[in-house]
Amino acid sequence: MAGNILFFDFDNTLYSHQTNCVPESARAALGRLQAAGHTLVLATGRGQESLSMMERELGFLPETVILLNGQVIQQRGITVFERYIALPSMDSIIQTAKSRGLSYGGYCSTGLLVNAYCERVKTVWREFGSPLPTLHENFEEELALYHGHLYITEAEAALFAPALEDYVTNWSHRYLVNLIPKAAGKSQAVRWCLSTMQAGESYAFGDGYNDVDMIQAVDHGIAMGDGFAALKEQAEYVTRTADEDGIAVALTHYRLL
Numbered sequence: 001m002a003g004n005i006l007f008f009d010f011d012n013t014l015y016s017h018q019t020n021c022v023p024e025s026a027r028a029a030l031g032r033l034q035a036a037g038h039t040l041v042l043a044t045g046r047g048q049e050s051l052s053m054m055e056r057e058l059g060f061l062p063e064t065v066i067l068l069n070g071q072v073i074q075q076r077g078i079t080v081f082e083r084y085i086a087l088p089s090m091d092s093i094i095q096t097a098k099s100r101g102l103s104y105g106g107y108c109s110t111g112l113l114v115n116a117y118c119e120r121v122k123t124v125w126r127e128f129g130s131p132l133p134t135l136h137e138n139f140e141e142e143l144a145l146y147h148g149h150l151y152i153t154e155a156e157a158a159l160f161a162p163a164l165e166d167y168v169t170n171w172s173h174r175y176l177v178n179l180i181p182k183a184a185g186k187s188q189a190v191r192w193c194l195s196t197m198q199a200g201e202s203y204a205f206g207d208g209y210n211d212v213d214m215i216q217a218v219d220h221g222i223a224m225g226d227g228f229a230a231l232k233e234q235a236e237y238v239t240r241t242a243d244e245d246g247i248a249v250a251l252t253h254y255r256l257l
Contacts, residue, residue: 148179
């Protein structure tokens with residue numbers, strides 16, 4: 001009989017931004033799940049540049065990793081699923097950014113890009129502890145995006161209305177909004193995994209607005225204790241925070257440990 005399949009968000013679900021590490025209780029729990037024959041899937045908004053960091057923090061990398069909020073799936077390091085943004089509104093967003101002198105970018109097949117360096121771009125990636133994106137002016141003329149970035153404040157988002165209505169706008173920094181097509185999201189990748197991977201019951205763990213559609217796509221959706229309010233409303237079970245051993249507590253609740 002096939003084991004269950006479990007989807008885990010990374011930031012503030014497995015990885016605590018309070019302690020800047022994955023709690024030992026979560027690392028041990030994941031190891032026990034694997035040993036018991038369950039399938040683990042990492043489902044993150046991060047891109048490929050974070051794979052080595054996530055592997056280091058977890059102690060291993062699951063065979064299947066969902067990246068960029070569902071736009072890319074890799075299995076054993078090979079891309080097996082990808083979706084690009086194909087919306088006319090992205091052209092409008094880019095033209096508005098250009099006219100206002102605001103930086104924009106995102107993830108494409110060559111990695112993380114930005115059209116221009118500015119203090120906001122430098123601040124974002126310095127505070128993320130990551131290298132700067134590759135500088136590529138007018139990249140949109142030759143490359144399609146999986147996932148868009150605007151280096152703006154929440155107050156400046158009004159400049160881009162109504163084009164932003166096509167996207168889930170997930171703020172990962174005070175100067176960075178991630179643009180995820182509403183028709184996409186982590187759930188499209190979860191559904192692909194469920195249709196191609198043999199498993200029993202399905203579980204998903206998350207904390208953010210970009211996890212809402214993911215927990216709706218599985219049998220059992222779990223929200224972290226400090227998670228987004230709308231996520232908790234949709235969750236079957238609300239556990240503790242990452243630092244309060246929330247992963248282990250939830251897995252024990254479901255008798256998976």
